[in-house]
Amino acid sequence: MITVEQKKIEEINTMTKDYSCLLVLGCEMCAAISFAGGKRQVAELAAAIRLSRKGSGEEGEVFEESVARQCEPEFIDLVKDKVADCDAVLSLACGAGVQLMAERFSDKVLLPGCNTTFLGVTEELGVWSERCVGCGSCVLDKTAGLCPIARCSKQLLNGPCGGSMKGKCEISKDVDCVWQLIIDRLSRVNQLDKLEEIFPVKDWTPAGHGGPRKLVREDLKS
Amino acid sequence: MRKSNKSSANYPPCKYACPILTDVREYVQLIAERKFTDAFASIRRQNPLPRVCGRICTHPCETACKRGQVEEPIAIASLKRFAADGLWADQYKAALAIESTGHKVAIVGSGPAGLAVAHDLALLGHSVTIFEALPVAGGMLRVGVPEYRLPKDVVAAEIEAIVALGVEVKTGVKIGKDIKLSKLSEQGFQAVFLAIGAHKDRKLGIAGEDELEGVVSAVSFLRAVNLGESPQVGKQVAVVGGGNTAIDSARSLLRMGAKVVSVVYRRSKEEMPAAEEEIEEAIHEGVKMAYLTSPVKIFGEDGRVSALKCIKNELGKPDAGGRRRPEPVSGSEFSLDVDMVVCAVGQAPESSLFADELKLSETGERIYVEASGSLATSLPAIFAGGDAVTGPATAIEAIAAGKQAAVSIDLYLRSKELPSVEKDKREETQALPSTVIERTRSFSRPSKINLSVDDRLKGFDEVEACLSEDRATQEALRCLHCYLGAKVDEERCISCLTCVRACPLGVPTVSKMGEISIDSFACQACGICVLECPVQAIDIDLDSRAKIFKQMETAMAGVQGQRPLIVGFFDFHGNFGAGDIESLRRDYPNIVPVMVFGVRRIDTVDIFKAFALGADGVFIARCPSDNDPFLEITDRIDRRVSYAGRLLEACGKKKEQLDICNMPKEGLVEKEWVDALIGKIKGMS
């Protein structure tokens, strides 16, 4: 999933202060699973904004709404009336959602309530970690299912650097050296020989370095 | 999972086990909230004899109680007595029908069955007359159960409340003898309910029984005692039988001056039909138990009982009823020196008076009723129920029969039709998963406070004391809130797994395709998942978010103008006592207490709501951690409050305005703590 994190309330207050009538719009998929964009977080944030505004004397109105996913046009069309009635929308989706909203409602002010963080997994309730950067050409078959691009601080493809110590990355003892993990896992599955194959220079075009990416399925599109 | 059929659909096991489907969960919860008047009203609406049942009911609800799977069931009957004995009970007003129907109903017998039908029919607007053969009303409650378990004035007060509804009680009239059954219709009665009970003792069927002086039947002995006739008792007495009647006779004999009382029972203690508690109390008072013993012959001297010859038994194969059959051991005969023998081997209805008019059961003594459950007898307009139909049973079953009869008779009077009553299939209580049991904190059931044996044996004073307010509320807080817990709205759920991860009991489960199920029997309504669910897909019946909001709004509306205004969320599980909330209100009119079943259910949004409603400060008063029914969640409350605190500060509030307070060992909150909090809030620049 895509993890997102709500922005600090101070930043949100600054961003939204000029818009008297504000719509806080939740996104009930990844953002909700990240505890940033579900109905509960919408309620909490709206209450916080109201309280801050009460303190500053300019209350205005703060409305609450949520849709299943802001990255789908059909869902966001369902709230167009609510959007029309406000001065600005504070979207609690990832960057993709905010942008589709902005495209769809071209004359409305769209504000991001969250920072999009990464593609990752849930470790436990309230803890997520990064696993994938969306490089567009997966190498996990060669690296025992562990991604050196997402999880090596230097994105090294051919083994660890000299800073790998006791399984930890030199940038912090809280960060696992993914190359240590790869080597451990390769030996467990009896594939250490895979390391002998040298990665060629990686083509970063599918990773977005060749300009914005687009995915088209000819068989499906109309 | 339990199949949902009409009668069991999400009924808590206590309610489901009760013959009159008492809403036990509701009144227990009201007691926990210290709403005693409401608790009594909840009981009284369904049960016309709450003070009686609070004392002598066999409480099948307790047997079914889910708490019993963790340690011991909730003391439901004691809580009922507590709710019914308090002064607040006098405020109850039954909802009488506005207009009289003009129909007249005769009820024969004033035991619990007769009283219950009279009560319900009177409420429906019918004119009711009870005919009672004895000089006093109350049936076995008055002339069977001894006073040390059920004082006369308690029974009298219950009857008075029923009489107050306009029911007429005519004592000293034996229907079938003084007035023929068939004559009742000539007197204008359009329906009759026969609730004559089972007052005829069965015989032992052994030599010496009929001719010797000193052989008495238990029912007539207890009746004489209860009517104040001070019957003569022997010095050494054998009571034959193993039911409550036997135990009640034995314990009464000790109180009447008998020196040695032995209960002679043919099977072992395990098979004894008397309530275990009663057996224990009897032994405690000095009654001797001769288990696996049958009487063979009564010997006499000068026409008086002098000894009881007995034989020892061993248990053989189970009989049709599933109890192992006692088989005599040859050569094991022995004699008990006694001067009195009390026979308590079962009773049957005295139905011979009606035998020529009414069909009786196949065994010939019980009154026959139709299988439909309507309680209609073989004659039109005549209904019957209670012990007269079932044989000796229990007070609550008799009350249930009375209530059913009221429904049948009412329908019959209005339309000449009879209901067909769906027999509800009573299922076993579902088993709690062992993980849930392990993670549920145990709390002990209050031990009984009983009279000392010396004081008991001086007379017939009531043995058991009523629970105090504080003990009753603590006990009610042990309730596990069956079926008041979490319910997922499948349409809103996004399968985020938060509930699965957050539940302290591990109740929610998920399928491969992400479908969440919350076993509503295993859930104990802690409320954690309700608040953590990011999309608010979970609702709860116990202290729903809407209810907490509402409580806050109502309370805040009453105190605007007080400054600084502080909302305190208090946990019912704190060790506070009677009057503590009132004294808080008096001493601190600016503090708004919001009472909840666990402050773990207070969310950031609730705290913000308090400020939005005008509070200057909020505190969360959590109960001592030993009192919290859920283990290891204290941390969670700390973390949530500090999260809310940071957010509040970012919104321009001061950190002094939100605090956590640990409720003290006694009372709601320590004054010094509150004063300091108020001081801090006042001192904010």
Ligand SMILES: Cc1cc2nc3c(=O)[nH]c(=O)nc-3n(C[C@H](O)[C@H](O)[C@H](O)COP(=O)(O)OP(=O)(O)OC[C@H]3O[C@@H](n4cnc5c(N)ncnc54)[C@H](O)[C@@H]3O)c2cc1C
């Ligand atoms: C000693 C003893 C202890 C018990 N302890 C318990 C206990 O702890 N818990 C519990 O739940 N149950 C207990 N029971 C059982 C309980 O009391 C009975 O199940 C219940 O009272 C039956 O109610 P009823 O209305 O059917 O009959 P009863 O209570 O027996 O009332 C029948 C009434 O009808 C009257 N009557 C009979 N014939 C006529 C007539 N022809 N005309 C007019 N009136 C008539 C009788 O005098 C009597 O007053 C006990 C019973 C006994 C005997």
Ligand code: SF4
């Ligand atoms: S926490 Fe809510 S959304 Fe998440 S799985 Fe449970 S019910 Fe569904």
Ligand code: SF4
């Ligand atoms: S209410 Fe509490 S006990 Fe019930 S499922 Fe939710 S978290 Fe578990």
